Amino acid sequence: MFGVYVHWPFCAQKCPYCDFNSHVRFGGWDEAQFLAAYKREIDWVAESIGPRRVTSIFFGGGTPSLMQPQTTAAILEHIGKRWSIADDAEITLEANPGSVEAERFRGFRAAGVNRVSVGVQSLRDDELRKLGRIHSVAEAKVALDVARQTFSRFSFDLIYARPGQTTDAWRAELTEALALAGDHLSLYQLTIEPDTPYAALHAKGRLVIPDDDAARALYEITDELTAAKGFAAYEVSNYARPGSESRHNLLYWRYGEYAGVGPGAHGRIVVDGVRTATVTERNPEAWAARVAADGHGIVERTTLSREEQADEMLLMGLRLSEGVDLGRLAALGGVRPDAQSIDALLGLGLLERVGVAAQNGRDTSDADRTGFEEIRACAGPGLAPDVFGERSSVLSGDVLRATRSGRLVLNAVVAELARTLGPIASMDNTAADR
Numbered sequence: 300m301f302g303v304y305v306h307w308p309f310c311a312q313k314c315p316y317c318d319f320n321s322h323v324r325f326g327g328w329d330e331a332q333f334l335a336a337y338k339r340e341i342d343w344v345a346e347s348i349g350p351r352r353v354t355s356i357f358f359g360g361g362t363p364s365l366m367q368p369q370t371t372a373a374i375l376e377h378i379g380k381r382w383s384i385a386d387d388a389e390i391t392l393e394a395n396p397g398s399v400e401a402e403r404f405r406g407f408r409a410a411g412v413n414r415v416s417v418g419v420q421s422l423r424d425d426e427l428r429k430l431g432r433i434h435s436v437a438e439a440k441v442a443l444d445v446a447r448q449t450f451s452r453f454s455f456d457l458i459y460a461r462p463g464q465t466t467d468a469w470r471a472e473l474t475e476a477l478a479l480a481g482d483h484l485s486l487y488q489l490t491i492e493p494d495t496p497y498a499a500l501h502a503k504g505r506l507v508i509p510d511d512d513a514a515r516a517l518y519e520i521t522d523e524l525t526a527a528k529g530f531a532a533y534e535v536s537n538y539a540r541p542g543s544e545s546r547h548n549l550l551y552w553r554y555g556e557y558a559g560v561g562p563g564a565h566g567r568i569v570v571d572g573v574r575t576a577t578v579t580e581r582n583p584e585a586w587a588a589r590v591a592a593d594g595h596g597i598v599e600r601t602t603l604s605r606e607e608q609a610d611e612m613l614l615m616g617l618r619l620s621e622g623v624d625l626g627r628l629a630a631l632g633g634v635r636p637d638a639q640s641i642d643a644l645l646g647l648g649l650l651e652r653v654g655v656a657a658q659n660g661r662d663t664s665d666a667d668r669t670g671f672e673e674i675r676a677c678a679g680p681g682l683a684p685d686v687f688g689e690r691s692s693v694l695s696g697d698v699l700r701a702t703r704s705g706r707l708v709l710n711a712v713v714a715e716l717a718r719t720l721g722p723i724a725s726m727d728n729t730a731a732d733r
Contacts, residue, residue, distance in 0.1 A: 301351040302550045306561030307363040308583045314431040315496035320563030320581050321361045336590040338377045343595040344558045345381035348568050353382050355389040355547035364394035368406030375411045389546040396442035397434045404449045415446050417455040454483035460514045469517050477528045482543035487536045535618045552619050554612040562586040576601040605632040614713050622700025637719035649705035654698040
């Protein structure tokens with residue numbers, strides 16, 4: 300699978316919790332200039348990696364819904380000129396629920412977008428103001444209604460574990476959100492990111508977020524209510540009805556290949572058989588100038604060693620409820636976590652095993668065995684298993700996944716496993732083929 304991530308860097312206002320590469324330009328921007336730069340950078344990547352079949356495209360930001368629909372259409376048309384786009388490709392655009400952006404939804408649909416992700420963040424007007432959002436709850440509900448009428452699939456985001464939020468308050472808000480939801484929700488716990496206004500307030504004690512115990516209680520309510528409505532937690536912060544998972548995000552978490560285009564975009568592309576990490580210039584105007592001069596805005600280009608790839612695959616894959624296949628990890632990086640480290644994390648209840656290894660008497664249950672068979676049968680979101688034959692073939696039968704408790708301390712779990720990754724002296728040929 301191959302995806303294209305297109306970063307649109309502009310926002311109407313910078314939110315105090317946000318550390319994404321977003322920029323406010325009160326005087327506007329030269330959209331024609333940026334469109335030309337997007338096309339040229341797409342050309343450069345296409346010439347570097349050669350033919351690909353695009354299975355997903357994601358317009359992220361920033362606020363992509365601030366661009367004109369004809370700009371979106373032109374970018375999609377150019378991607379289609381350089382690579383083939385699958386007939387069933389998922390094409391997502393992030394949108395704010397302001398009235399200006401919502402009025403553009405039909406234009407984005409006509410441009411080729413078939414899925415939107417709406418940044419609602421809260422269904423309480425006072426909380427939206429605290430979060431620095433410039434839309435109202437009423438506007439958010441209108442935008443969701445327009446999205447439902449316009450697109451076959453839509454999602455929206457909420458932030459919880461906000462300052463002073465109680466379990467009863469979150470239960471009521473999430474219940475309301477689930478009544479508005481389509482097939483997918485992204486539910487993020489508020490985190491304090493460095494170098495943001497929230498970080499400064501937090502350091503001064505003027506912004507206090509729920510402690511670990513309170514955050515865990517809110518997380519458990521999230522799991523409980525989403526499951527009751529038929530939403531599975533397929534990733535730490537993402538919930539979907541079966542078959543409606545975000546294909547583009549799964550591409551990241553399954554450690555697939557994707558091009559990153561636009562200011563501050565990251566990519567993982569395979570050049571001459573070697574996986575390469577790319578990062579582009581963050582400043583929009585400086586990025587456009589680099590593209591005009593060099594054909595691309597890449598400021599970091601790193602050839603990843605097998606061990607580095609294994610680290611990244613472990614980090615991404617343990618976010619998924621399907622877990623990480625140790626056979627694929629071995630084939631990709633020639634490494635495996637230390638058995639003692641795995642056993643210790645299993646003993647702490649932070650990891651669990653699914654698959655053949657679990658069925659062979661190591662830490663399993665009937666539910667685990669059923670879960671593994673479901674993973675094998677549902678190798679892709681909403682698609683028949685034969686479409687994702689490559690995904691099915693890499694399942695070695697020894698899969699690790701984080702438990703609910705493990706997800707709450709996922710960074711520590713990943714760090715421990717990564718610390719003990721060691722080379723495999725001799726791999727079984729079958730495992731290597733996988």
